[in-house]
Amino acid sequence: MSSSASDGSAAATLDDAVDTGRRLSSDERRRQILQAAIAVFGARGYEGATTDEVARAAGVSQPYVVRLFGSKENLFLAAIEDALGRMLVAFRAALAAHQADEEREPGITAEKAAAQRIGQAYVDLLAVRGLHQTLAHAYLLGSHPVIGAAARRGFAEVWRFFRDEMGLDVDEARAFMAEGMLISTMIGLRIVDDYGSDPQITELFRSCFPTELPHVLDALPRGTDRW
Amino acid sequence: MSSSASDGSAAATLDDAVDTGRRLSSDERRRQILQAAIAVFGARGYEGATTDEVARAAGVSQPYVVRLFGSKENLFLAAIEDALGRMLVAFRAALAAHQADEEREPGITAEKAAAQRIGQAYVDLLAVRGLHQTLAHAYLLGSHPVIGAAARRGFAEVWRFFRDEMGLDVDEARAFMAEGMLISTMIGLRIVDDYGSDPQITELFRSCFPTELPHVLDALPRGTDRW
DNA sequence: CAATGTAGTAATCCACTGATTACAAAGTCA
DNA sequence: TGACTTTGTAATCAGTGGATTACTACATTG
Numbered sequence: 001m002s003s004s005a006s007d008g009s010a011a012a013t014l015d016d017a018v019d020t021g022r023r024l025s026s027d028e029r030r031r032q033i034l035q036a037a038i039a040v041f042g043a044r045g046y047e048g049a050t051t052d053e054v055a056r057a058a059g060v061s062q063p064y065v066v067r068l069f070g071s072k073e074n075l076f077l078a079a080i081e082d083a084l085g086r087m088l089v090a091f092r093a094a095l096a097a098h099q100a101d102e103e104r105e106p107g108i109t110a111e112k113a114a115a116q117r118i119g120q121a122y123v124d125l126l127a128v129r130g131l132h133q134t135l136a137h138a139y140l141l142g143s144h145p146v147i148g149a150a151a152r153r154g155f156a157e158v159w160r161f162f163r164d165e166m167g168l169d170v171d172e173a174r175a176f177m178a179e180g181m182l183i184s185t186m187i188g189l190r191i192v193d194d195y196g197s198d199p200q201i202t203e204l205f206r207s208c209f210p211t212e213l214p215h216v217l218d219a220l221p222r223g224t225d226r227w
Numbered sequence: 228m229s230s231s232a233s234d235g236s237a238a239a240t241l242d243d244a245v246d247t248g249r250r251l252s253s254d255e256r257r258r259q260i261l262q263a264a265i266a267v268f269g270a271r272g273y274e275g276a277t278t279d280e281v282a283r284a285a286g287v288s289q290p291y292v293v294r295l296f297g298s299k300e301n302l303f304l305a306a307i308e309d310a311l312g313r314m315l316v317a318f319r320a321a322l323a324a325h326q327a328d329e330e331r332e333p334g335i336t337a338e339k340a341a342a343q344r345i346g347q348a349y350v351d352l353l354a355v356r357g358l359h360q361t362l363a364h365a366y367l368l369g370s371h372p373v374i375g376a377a378a379r380r381g382f383a384e385v386w387r388f389f390r391d392e393m394g395l396d397v398d399e400a401r402a403f404m405a406e407g408m409l410i411s412t413m414i415g416l417r418i419v420d421d422y423g424s425d426p427q428i429t430e431l432f433r434s435c436f437p438t439e440l441p442h443v444l445d446a447l448p449r450g451t452d453r454w
Numbered sequence: 455c456a457a458t459g460t461a462g463t464a465a466t467c468c469a470c471t472g473a474t475t476a477c478a479a480a481g482t483c484a
Numbered sequence: 485t486g487a488c489t490t491t492g493t494a495a496t497c498a499g500t501g502g503a504t505t506a507c508t509a510c511a512t513t514g
Binding site: 047 | 368405409431
Binding site: 023050051052062063066067071072 | 502510511
């Protein structure tokens with residue numbers, strides 16, 4: 001019933017505030033708008049999205065969105081920063097959980113197990129609607145003087161995580177990111193819409209999400225849903 | 228010196244016509260506009276690109292672009308159709324060349340050799356400016372009622388090529404497409420701009436283009452170039 | 455309670471962009 | 485050569501969207 005899905009921490013009070021019509025602090029509002037922005041930018045892209053759509057999704061007026069972030073460009077920069085931050089936090093948590101797990105099988109499989117945990121975390125991020133697509137859009141704006149530079153920095157940061165923190169070698173890291181890009185693409189394509197109807201698509205989809213399939217099908221809105 | 232790179236066949240006469248100011252048939256003009264559209268859509272995305280930019284890149288007036296394609300949406304659909312068609316043509320040619328090559332090493336390496344040829348063809352397509360990025364943009368528009376459906380069809384067609392025509396099994400095909408998506412992403416990010424300056428980026432870049440590196444660096448415009 | 459700061463909106467502006475219309479010039483062919 | 489077709493443009497329109505301005509209402513603090 002609530003207008004927006006909570007995501008832990010102080011979100012409950014935030015939702016309360018939204019529901020009761022209480023005014024929020026600008027920081028609370030900013031966070032709320034960022035969540036809406038990630039959903040809208042993810043579905044429509046940077047140029048395709050309008051600040052008015054974001055405002056409506058966040059339940060505020062369009063001028064307020066612009067005032068809180070200065071400009072649409074700044075809003076997008078904040079959105080990709082937020083999305084990337086969430087992703088790295090999730091990755092680091094998955095990695096830490098793996099390392100803390102002592103009863104894991106030793107040796108060769110340890111690396112596989114870590115990879116599986118991170119992969120799971122990546123798929124779990126589908127709960128943040130539009131996150132993967134927003135990042136994918138950002139990655140396509142390399143020609144943009146401001147956004148392009150930010151996107152490159154973010155992408156390099158992910159690479160650094162796999163290489164330095166996770167300890168993958170170059171080929172492993174590349175294969176890992178490649179799988180991630182494919183998954184992002186299939187999310188952006190909304191291939192899930194054709195799941196079950198086209199056998200080829202079904203096969204491709206199953207191949208990408210071997211274990212998480214039910215979870216993915218559940219997390220992704222399907223059918224005529226606008227997003 | 229010529230305003231546009233020729234791509235075989237009747238392109239020479241096309242360039243002549245453009246240079247001498249001769250009027251073109253509507254079909255010639257359409258092909259020329261499509262090439263410009265792929266470059267512009269690739270750099271700016273569907274919403275970010277304007278029909279006026281496409282027109283200027285093609286050397287015609289904006290209304291004429293709209294008239295020849297009916298609408299911007301139709302132009303984009305034609306552009307991704309064209310891009311995908313070129314890609315599949317290149318892939319089939321590479322596959323045929325591989326199959327015709329009788330003095331290839333038999334057995335296990337045959338499949339690797341085919342994969343390498345197709346990969347090379349994929350990288351060679353960088354010569355068609357904006358092709359990879361235009362397709363990548365299309366793949367992110369899954370929510371769009373018309374473009375989304377077309378993009379899904381195109382994506383499924385590529386999958387079908389790998390599975391049926393090239394004969395890859397599911398895991399191989401997935402890994403292949405994943406690498407392709409990663410390459411597209413790095414092209415769209417213009418990561419090449421940071422090549423050499425950031426060691427992390429250089430490493431990532433080298434990993435993606437192990438053999439074709441000089442070729443790639445040559446094919447991609449760098450620095451402050453608008454595209 | 456007065457005063458000041460903060461959250462938030464309505465109205466509006468202006469630049470941009472896709473599309474349309476009306477027209478001109480070049481080519482084609484009987 | 486003259487009618488007709490096709491290529492192509494200039495001018496302009498109407499809708500849209502980001503930003504600005506001016507304003508209101510709520511909250512906080514001395």
